Amino acid sequence: MTDVRDLLDRVSAPDGDGRPIHDPATGEVIGNAPEATVAELDAAIARARAAQPAWEALGHEARSAALNAAADAVDARAEELARLLSREQGKPLNGPNARFEVGACSAWLRTNAALRLEPEVLVDDGETHAELHYRAVGVVGAIGPWNWPLMIAVWQLAPALRMGNTVVVKPSEYTPLSVLALVDVLNEALPADALIAVSGGRDVGARLASHPDIDKVMFTGSTATGRRIIESSAGNLARLTLELGGNDAGIVLPGTDATAIAQDLFWGAFINTGQTCAALKRLYVHDSVYDEVVEALAEVAKATPMGNGLDEDNVLGPLQNRQQFDIVNRLVEDAKTHGARIVTGGSPATELGELFYPITLVADIADGVALVDEEQFGPALPIIRYTDVEDAIASANRLDVGLGGSVWGPDRDEARRIAARIESGTVWINSHGGVHPMIPFGGVKGSGYGVEFGVEGLKAVAVPRVING
Numbered sequence: 001m002t003d004v005r006d007l008l009d010r011v012s013a014p015d016g017d018g019r020p021i022h023d024p025a026t027g028e029v030i031g032n033a034p035e036a037t038v039a040e041l042d043a044a045i046a047r048a049r050a051a052q053p054a055w056e057a058l059g060h061e062a063r064s065a066a067l068n069a070a071a072d073a074v075d076a077r078a079e080e081l082a083r084l085l086s087r088e089q090g091k092p093l094n095g096p097n098a099r100f101e102v103g104a105c106s107a108w109l110r111t112n113a114a115l116r117l118e119p120e121v122l123v124d125d126g127e128t129h130a131e132l133h134y135r136a137v138g139v140v141g142a143i144g145p146w147n148w149p150l151m152i153a154v155w156q157l158a159p160a161l162r163m164g165n166t167v168v169v170k171p172s173e174y175t176p177l178s179v180l181a182l183v184d185v186l187n188e189a190l191p192a193d194a195l196i197a198v199s200g201g202r203d204v205g206a207r208l209a210s211h212p213d214i215d216k217v218m219f220t221g222s223t224a225t226g227r228r229i230i231e232s233s234a235g236n237l238a239r240l241t242l243e244l245g246g247n248d249a250g251i252v253l254p255g256t257d258a259t260a261i262a263q264d265l266f267w268g269a270f271i272n273t274g275q276t277c278a279a280l281k282r283l284y285v286h287d288s289v290y291d292e293v294v295e296a297l298a299e300v301a302k303a304t305p306m307g308n309g310l311d312e313d314n315v316l317g318p319l320q321n322r323q324q325f326d327i328v329n330r331l332v333e334d335a336k337t338h339g340a341r342i343v344t345g346g347s348p349a350t351e352l353g354e355l356f357y358p359i360t361l362v363a364d365i366a367d368g369v370a371l372v373d374e375e376q377f378g379p380a381l382p383i384i385r386y387t388d389v390e391d392a393i394a395s396a397n398r399l400d401v402g403l404g405g406s407v408w409g410p411d412r413d414e415a416r417r418i419a420a421r422i423e424s425g426t427v428w429i430n431s432h433g434g435v436h437p438m439i440p441f442g443g444v445k446g447s448g449y450g451v452e453f454g455v456e457g458l459k460a461v462a463v464p465r466v467i468n469g
């Protein structure tokens with residue numbers, strides 16, 4: 001079995017120092033994360049600032065080559081990274097989980113290496129010749145969450161490095177070791193101080209966002225923290241890309257074949273055991289197919305194994321932390337008091353471990369109940385019956401978030417017409433949550449602003465410069 005000891009030795013705090021990090025499946029301590037002080041963060045930002053001009057001066061070709069070499073380094077360590085991620089985050093090795101996440105890191109690095117952002121000729125009419133060029137912003141602060149800690153770190157750092165920025169990464173305090181290990185591996189291929197990871201608590205995150213020498217903040221996390229980062233940007237004028245929470249709705253139209261969509265619906269909702277920003281979090285199903293859809297989802301749930309992520313059979317894991325476990329438990333208990341019907345699950349799976357909660361399908365529930373209105377970010381899905389599609393569209397749009405959404409049905413044109421009326425950054429048809437390194441991704445309303453991925457993602461970590469004349 002691949003050992004993660006070497007990676008842990010490279011990044012852990014010395015014995016007796018740092019913060020213990022627990023495996024959410026077993027409660028075991030897997031290592032100690034260094035806890036940087038604000039002064040240490042300041043020193044890291046100064047180093048990143050000093051390294052930036054030379055990194056930008058290398059030019060696009062050389063930076064692309066470095067990103068490809070960094071992807072090679074990730075591939076060479078992929079199994080170790082996946083195992084460390086599984087132990088720290090809880091997600092299984094198999095399924096759309098740890099090995100998949102490490103693979104996505106490499107794919108995003110390579111795609112960013114291959115992207116081209118050429119100068120645009122704006123006006124060329126004989127009198128005026130104006131071109132738009134893109135330059136690096138400077139030093140980018142990348143602040144990440146605990147659900148997809150490696151993939152989201154790469155979403156932030158790959159385009160930033162590609163454009164010639166240097167980057168200071170602050171991982172979530174729940175999953176620092178795997179991100180520190182990833183950055184250490186990436187740094188096998190990058191020049192000194194182009195990419196620095198600083199592990200610490202919320203004070204370190206707050207300082208990174210408000211630091212006068214930070215030019216851009218890439219943030220994925222809660223809406224509450226996003227608001228704080230917006231406030232601090234009034235001080236340092238940092239540009240922001242904010243990918244905040246969501247409460248994605250899915251609408252299943254009449255005539256849909258329930259068994260044909262059940263697998264995709266299931267994974268749209270329960271990828272990473274529901275701990276995914278753009279997961280399906282409220283499902284609106286037409287009365288004519290409601291019972292079949294609920295039944296088909298229950299069949300998939302029964303056949304999908306949950307447990308310790310290192311067991312090759314499992315594809316669902318624990319909640320990553322007690323805070324999130326308590327949110328899911330509270331929302332399901334509250335739904336019960338409102339008369340909702342628990343189809344599968346419905347109470348903690350303590351036989352698997354303290355932080356396990358089973359796949360919980362909650363039927364006969366309505367808008368206004370907290371499990372529908374609040375982001376559960378876990379393995380509990382409310383399934384709401386509708387009779388008029390106009391009501392379903394209104395329900396999808398009634399909340400103050402808009403990251404993703406989906407429409408499921410046999411008629412693609414009809415589904416597309418409805419999709420155009422959903423207020424979210426992405427609407428999928430007959431699938432939910434798939435992302436692609438060439439397709440811009442971002443939210444509207446309380447889900448944040450700015451997009452990641454593709455050429456638009458490069459522009460988001462660049463500043464325009466017009467050359468006129």
Ligand code: TXE
Pocket residue numbers: 143144145146147170171172173200201202203205206207209220221222223224225226228229243244245246276277278324327375376377
């Ligand atoms: O997020 P936080 P948490 C949602 C999910 C979850 C909730 C809280 O609903 O229940 O957010 O999760 C850093 N300035 N999502 O507590 O607090 C912090 O150290 C700058 C949705 O993990 O937002 C961490 O690195 N940074 C989400 C990061 O911000 C600050 C994924 C995220 O922490 C800071 C995860 C500050 N003032 C949770 N305070 C998604 N969109 O995918 C904290 N941080």
